[in-house]
Amino acid sequence: MMASKSFLVTKNLPEKFFKNISTKFMMDMWPHSHDITREQLLKRVAGKSGILCTLSDKIDGQLLDAAGPQLKCVSTLSVGYDHIDVDECKRRGILVGNTPDVLTDAVAELTIALLLATIRRLFEANQALREGKWLRGWGHFFMCGTMIKGSHIGLIGGSGRIGRSIIKRLRSFEPSRISYTSRTPHSFMEQEFGAHFLSMNELLAESDIIIVCCSLNDSTRHLLSAEQFCLMKSTAVVINTSRGSCIDQQALYETLKHGRIAAAGLDVMEQEPIATDDPLLALNNVVLLPHIGSAAQSTREQMIWMALDNLEAGIDGRPLVASVF
Numbered sequence: 001m002m003a004s005k006s007f008l009v010t011k012n013l014p015e016k017f018f019k020n021i022s023t024k025f026m027m028d029m030w031p032h033s034h035d036i037t038r039e040q041l042l043k044r045v046a047g048k049s050g051i052l053c054t055l056s057d058k059i060d061g062q063l064l065d066a067a068g069p070q071l072k073c074v075s076t077l078s079v080g081y082d083h084i085d086v087d088e089c090k091r092r093g094i095l096v097g098n099t100p101d102v103l104t105d106a107v108a109e110l111t112i113a114l115l116l117a118t119i120r121r122l123f124e125a126n127q128a129l130r131e132g133k134w135l136r137g138w139g140h141f142f143m144c145g146t147m148i149k150g151s152h153i154g155l156i157g158g159s160g161r162i163g164r165s166i167i168k169r170l171r172s173f174e175p176s177r178i179s180y181t182s183r184t185p186h187s188f189m190e191q192e193f194g195a196h197f198l199s200m201n202e203l204l205a206e207s208d209i210i211i212v213c214c215s216l217n218d219s220t221r222h223l224l225s226a227e228q229f230c231l232m233k234s235t236a237v238v239i240n241t242s243r244g245s246c247i248d249q250q251a252l253y254e255t256l257k258h259g260r261i262a263a264a265g266l267d268v269m270e271q272e273p274i275a276t277d278d279p280l281l282a283l284n285n286v287v288l289l290p291h292i293g294s295a296a297q298s299t300r301e302q303m304i305w306m307a308l309d310n311l312e313a314g315i316d317g318r319p320l321v322a323s324v325f
Contacts, residue, residue, distance in 0.1 A: 005070075005315055007050035010036045010057050011077065017304045021312050025049070042066045050315045052077065052307055056272070059084040064092060073314020075307045079103060080243060081324050082216045090325055097310030097320040101161065102302040103294035108165035110267060110293045111211060111241045118265035118287045119209070119237055120145040146208070146237070146262075148173035154198065154207030155180045156223065157214025157242065159189055166213060167193045179203050204231040209239065216243035224248065229255040236261045241293050244268040253279050256286055267293050 006026035009018075012033055021027070028044055030036045035056050036044075045051060045066050050073045053059060059074055064085075074084060075097045089096050117123060125143045128134060153170060155163050158180030167178055171194065178195045185197035204210065210232065214220050224238065225248035232238075238261060240247055249270045255261055257279075265287040271278075272291055280286055294300060309321045 005049040006047065007052065007311060007315065008045050008048045009052045010041060011052075011054050013304060017301075017308060021308055024312070025315060045071075049073070050075065050311045052311050053083075054078060055080060055083050057083060059089070061085060061088050064088060064094065072317065073097065073311055073320070075311040075314065075320075077303055077307045080216060082243070084324075086324060095310075095314040095320055096324045097307070097314060097322055098324050099303045099306045099310075100322055102306055103299050104161045104165050106296040106299040107162050107241055107293040108169055110289075110295075111162075111166050111213070111239060112169050114241060114265040114267055114287060114289060115148070115209065115211070115237075115239050118239065118263050119147070123287055124284055146235075148175055148209070151175050151208040152177045152179065152206055153209045153211065154178075154203040155195070155211045155213055156200070156203070156246075157182060157212070157220075158195060159186050160213065160215070162242075163211075163213045164189075164193060166211060167195055179207065200228075201231055204228055205233075207236065208233065209237050212238070212240040212242050212246050214242055214246060216245055221245050222248040222251075224252070226251040226254070229260060232261050234260060234262070238264040240265070241267045244270040244272060249280070253283070256280075256283050259285075263287075265289075267291055 006028060009027065009029040012030055018027055041057060042063060045063060046068060047070065048067055049070055051059070052075050054077045064071065071094055073095045074089060076084060077099060079098055079100050081096060081098050084096055086096055121143050128143065148170065153175045155166065157163055158167060159182045163180065170178060179198045180189060180195045181198055181200050181203045189195045189197065198206065212224065223246050229251060252264060256264060263285040267289040268291050274288065280288065294303065306321060313320050
């Protein structure tokens with residue numbers, strides 16, 4: 001008997017993950033390596049009971065209308081869900097699932113890697129070597145950077161899962177102090193992690209290294225802009241592995257260009273993929289990565305399995321493994 005329910009997968013993913021669920025429901029998977037277009041998304045979602053989407057897919061009222069009233073579940077292959085109109089889904093009785101926890105360690109590891117690459121100027125040094133600038137007469141301070149050891153590190157949103165995982169790894173580098181800011185202080189942060197609460201302005205003014213690891217919402221959009229950069233030390237380094245729009249990218253560019261802070265490392269940008277003519281690409285005091293925080297093979301596979309568990313449960317009308325509300 002033909003399956004009466006179907007689902008859309010907006011990314012071209014390995015079919016091995018879908019062997020079981022595709023025997024239960026009809027599957028429509030985007031067959032190309034590039035992102036699905038908005039036009040195709042609106043067309044292919046019609047009549048579907050479930051959607052497995054990614055951060056690049058805008059799930060709004062228009063799309064929900066195009067899908068129709070039989071849509072039961074939106075399962076995103078990410079922790080973040082600001083690309084989904086959650087309130088509208090909730091109003092329509094559509095379940096929304098995400099993939100928390102499974103990528104925590106991968107993002108924390110990448111954050112440390114990006115931090116080290118930025119403060120020790122690894123990409124800049126690699127480029128200098130390739131351009132023949134590693135000469136016999138190189139200066140005593142050639143390609144010198146700074147260290148985590150002895151630095152004051154401040155985490156914005158540091159009390160969350162990823163923030164705590166980053167702190168665990170940072171402590172082995174022996175920073176002089178670890179601070180965090182959040183809506184309210186948490187006693188466990190000092191007791192278990194040795195992290196001290198500071199107000200946002202205090203953290204920005206006192207930290208040598210500032211790590212952004214908060215979620216994106218209305219209150220954190222452009223959380224770091226020109227005003228906040230002015231509060232930082234001229235030697236400060238900013239690292240962002242959360243969401244691109246937490247930082248005003250134009251303000252960051254102006255700040256870096258004029259040397260108001262030392263450097264930045266970004267795994268996320270306001271526009272993804274970043275435009276090939278973006279002015280940030282012309283600066284040598286910024287390290288840019290293509291949103292690879294969760295890009296460990298085992299992590300990406302676990303994310304697919306969790307997203308599929310959410311999708312199947314949602315279509316069946318069962319509670320999701322990880323629901324955003």
